[in-house]
Amino acid sequence: MPLKKGIRKVMVIGSGPIIIGQAAEFDYAGTQACRSLREEGLEVVLINSNPATIMTDSNMADRVYIEPLTLEFVSRVIRQEKPDGLLPTLGGQVGLNLALQLAESGILAKEGVQLLGTPLESIKRAEDRELFKEMMQAIGEPIPESVIVSSLEEAESFAREIGLPLIVRPAYTLGGTGGGIAYTMDELRNITARGLKYSIINQVLIERCVVGWKELEYEVMRDSADNCITICNMENIDPMGIHTGDSIVVAPSQTLSDKEYQLLRTASLKIIRSLGIEGGCNVQFALDPSSFQYYVIEVNPRVSRSSALASKATGYPIAKVAAKIAMGLTLDEIKMPLPEDLCLLRTLAGLCGC
Amino acid sequence: MRGVISTGDADAQALVEKARNCPHLTGQELVPAVATTEVYTLPGNGHRVVLMDFGAKLNIIRCLQERGCEVVVVPPNTTAGDILALHPAGVMLSNGPGDPTDVPYAIETVRELVGRIPIFGICLGHQILGLALGARTYKMKFGHRGANHPVKDLETGRVYISSHNHGFSVDEESMKGLDIIVSHRNLNDGTVEGLKHKFLPAFSVQYHPEASPGPRDSEYIFDQFIDMMDKEWR
Numbered sequence: 001m002p003l004k005k006g007i008r009k010v011m012v013i014g015s016g017p018i019i020i021g022q023a024a025e026f027d028y029a030g031t032q033a034c035r036s037l038r039e040e041g042l043e044v045v046l047i048n049s050n051p052a053t054i055m056t057d058s059n060m061a062d063r064v065y066i067e068p069l070t071l072e073f074v075s076r077v078i079r080q081e082k083p084d085g086l087l088p089t090l091g092g093q094v095g096l097n098l099a100l101q102l103a104e105s106g107i108l109a110k111e112g113v114q115l116l117g118t119p120l121e122s123i124k125r126a127e128d129r130e131l132f133k134e135m136m137q138a139i140g141e142p143i144p145e146s147v148i149v150s151s152l153e154e155a156e157s158f159a160r161e162i163g164l165p166l167i168v169r170p171a172y173t174l175g176g177t178g179g180g181i182a183y184t185m186d187e188l189r190n191i192t193a194r195g196l197k198y199s200i201i202n203q204v205l206i207e208r209c210v211v212g213w214k215e216l217e218y219e220v221m222r223d224s225a226d227n228c229i230t231i232c233n234m235e236n237i238d239p240m241g242i243h244t245g246d247s248i249v250v251a252p253s254q255t256l257s258d259k260e261y262q263l264l265r266t267a268s269l270k271i272i273r274s275l276g277i278e279g280g281c282n283v284q285f286a287l288d289p290s291s292f293q294y295y296v297i298e299v300n301p302r303v304s305r306s307s308a309l310a311s312k313a314t315g316y317p318i319a320k321v322a323a324k325i326a327m328g329l330t331l332d333e334i335k336m337p338l339p340e341d342l343c344l345l346r347t348l349a350g351l352c353g354c
Numbered sequence: 355m356r357g358v359i360s361t362g363d364a365d366a367q368a369l370v371e372k373a374r375n376c377p378h379l380t381g382q383e384l385v386p387a388v389a390t391t392e393v394y395t396l397p398g399n400g401h402r403v404v405l406m407d408f409g410a411k412l413n414i415i416r417c418l419q420e421r422g423c424e425v426v427v428v429p430p431n432t433t434a435g436d437i438l439a440l441h442p443a444g445v446m447l448s449n450g451p452g453d454p455t456d457v458p459y460a461i462e463t464v465r466e467l468v469g470r471i472p473i474f475g476i477c478l479g480h481q482i483l484g485l486a487l488g489a490r491t492y493k494m495k496f497g498h499r500g501a502n503h504p505v506k507d508l509e510t511g512r513v514y515i516s517s518h519n520h521g522f523s524v525d526e527e528s529m530k531g532l533d534i535i536v537s538h539r540n541l542n543d544g545t546v547e548g549l550k551h552k553f554l555p556a557f558s559v560q561y562h563p564e565a566s567p568g569p570r571d572s573e574y575i576f577d578q579f580i581d582m583m584d585k586e587w588r
Contacts, residue, residue: 227513229504258567266570332506332513332541 014048408450447479517568
C-alpha cells in the first residue's frame with residue numbers, strides 16, 4: 001500500500017517530562033519517528049514540553065513547539081499549524097492520553113486532522129481492564145481469573161473453584177494496604193477480612209496468583225494488511241512476583257523450548273490482530289515452568305520501554321517502522337536502512353526467529 | 355564446497371587430499387538411508403493420506419493427524435500402482451535430504467500420480483513435484499536455513515514468517531510455458547517457495563508449514579490440502 005493520500009504535514013506528540021514509568025525511551029522512539037516521517041518527504045511538527053530531549057533539536061522536525069502537553073496548548077498548536085495527521089503512539093502514555101482527549105474534544109474532527117497509527121478503539125480495548133478481559137475471552141486467550149468479593153464466603157468459594165495461592169487486593173486503599181498473597185485457607189480468611197476492613201467500599205479483588213511462573217514478553221508489529229512479525233521476545237531472569245524494576249530482562253528468552261516459544265508467539269500474534277494495532281505492541285505473559293499453561297498479563301498498545309531494549313538488542317528500528325506503518329506502508333514495502341536491497345521483514349542477527 | 359576441519363592432523367597437503375575425496379552432495383543415496391523401509395499406518399477417522407517418506411519430519415504426520423487423517427507411510431521407492439491400490443484421498447510428499455535429482459524413481463512415481471489424486475509436497479517433496487511437472491532444480495548459492503524467513507503468499511498478498519532448511523530450489527525460468535505457477539515467494543532473495551498446478555490438484559511449498567522448530571503461521575497450508583481432498587473426494 002502506498003503512503004496515505006492527502007497527508008503532507010504530520011504532528012508528533014513528544015514524550016514530555018521524565019517521570020517514573022516514562023523516561024528517555026520515548027525520546028528515542030519519537031526521534032526515530034520524526035526522522036522516519038521526514039524520510040518519506042513529510043513535514044513534521046513536533047510538540048513536547050521537555051527541551052532536554054534529542055527530538056526537540058532543531059534538525060529533527062520542521063517545526064518544534066516547546067509547550068505544556070495539555071489539551072489547551074496542543075489544541076492551539078493544531079489550530080495554528082493545521083496538520084493533516086497526528087501521530088500519538090510514540091510519546092508513551094502522555095501522548096496516548098492526549099490523543100484520546102483531543103479526539104473527545106472534537107478538535108481533530110473540526111480541523112480535519114486524521115489520527116495515524118493504531119486506532120483509538122484498539123487503544124481503549126487494550127487499556128480498559130473490562131474491555132480487555134472481554135476481548136481475551138472472545139478469542140480464547142487465558143487471563144488470570146479474578147473476582148470482586150465483599151464477604152469471606154465469596155472469597156472461600158472462589159478459592160475452592162480456582163485453588164490457592166490467591167492474591168488479595170483491597171479496593172481503594174493507598175499502596176495496596178491490607179492486601180497480600182494467601183497460601184492457605186486460613187491466610188485467605190485473615191487477609192480478606194483485613195482487606196475488607198481497610199477498603200472504604202468493603203470490596204476486595206481476588207485474583208489467581210502466578211508467583212513463581214516465568215515472566216516473558218514479546219515485541220510484535222502489525223501493518224494495515226494484517227502482516228505480523230515478532231521483533232524478539234524477552235525473559236525476566238526473576239520469576240513473576242519480583243517487580244520488573246528489581247529484576248533483569250534479557251533478549252532473547254533463555255529458558256524456553258521451541259514449543260513454548262511458538263505457543264506464546266502464536267498467542268501474541270493472535271492478540272495484536274484482534275486488537276487491530278497498526279504499529280508496535282508489547283505483550284506480557286506468565287508461563288508455568290512445568291506445563292504449557294500460560295496467562296496473558298498485559299498488553300501495551302504502543303512503543304514502550306521494552307521496545308527500546310528490543311530495538312537495541314536486535315538492531316530493528318521499531319519506532320521508525322511503526323511511523324512508516326502509521327503512514328500506510330506495509331511491512332514488506334519498508335526497506336531496511338542497511339544493506340539497501342533487503343527489506344525489513346528480514347530479521348537481524350538471527351535473534352529468536354520472529 | 356567440500357572442506358575439512360581438523361584439530362589433529364596439521365598436514366595441509368593431506369587435508370586437501372581428504373577434502374578432494376569427500377563425496378559430492380549430488381550423486382549420493384541419502385534418501386533411502388533415512389526413510390522408512392516398511393509400510394506402516396497411523397490411525398485416523400478422516401481422509402486416508404499416503405505419505406511418501408523421503409526422511410519425513412514427524413510433525414508433518416502430526417499435522418495430518420490433528421486434521422483427522424489416517425496416515426499410511428510408505429518407502430520412497432513405492433510405485434504409483436502400489437500407492438493407488440491403497441485407495442488414498444491424497445498423497446503427501448515429505449521433506450528429505452540431498453539433491454532431488456538423486457531420487458528419479460520418486461519423480462517418476464509422482465509424474466504418474468499427478469492428476470489422478472490430490473498431491474501436496476513439502477521441501478524435497480516440493481522439488482520432486484516440480485521435477486515431475488517438467489521444471490528444473492538447482493543448487494542455491496546461499497541455501498535457506500532458520501526459522502525467520504518471510505514468505506509471501508502471492509494469492510492473498512499476506513506475508514508469513516516461516517521455517518526453512520533447503521539448499522536446492524525450483525528454477526523459476528524453467529517453469530515458463532508449463533502448466534504450473536509460482537504460489538509463494540521468499541521476500542529476502544525472491545526465490546520460489548511454492549508452486550501450484552494451474553488445473554490439477556497438485557501443489558507444494560519449499561518451506562516447512564509443519565513448523566517445529568519454527569513459527570506455526572503457515573499451518574493453513576495443511577487446511578488447503580484437506581479442502582482439496584474434500585473437493586476431489588466428492
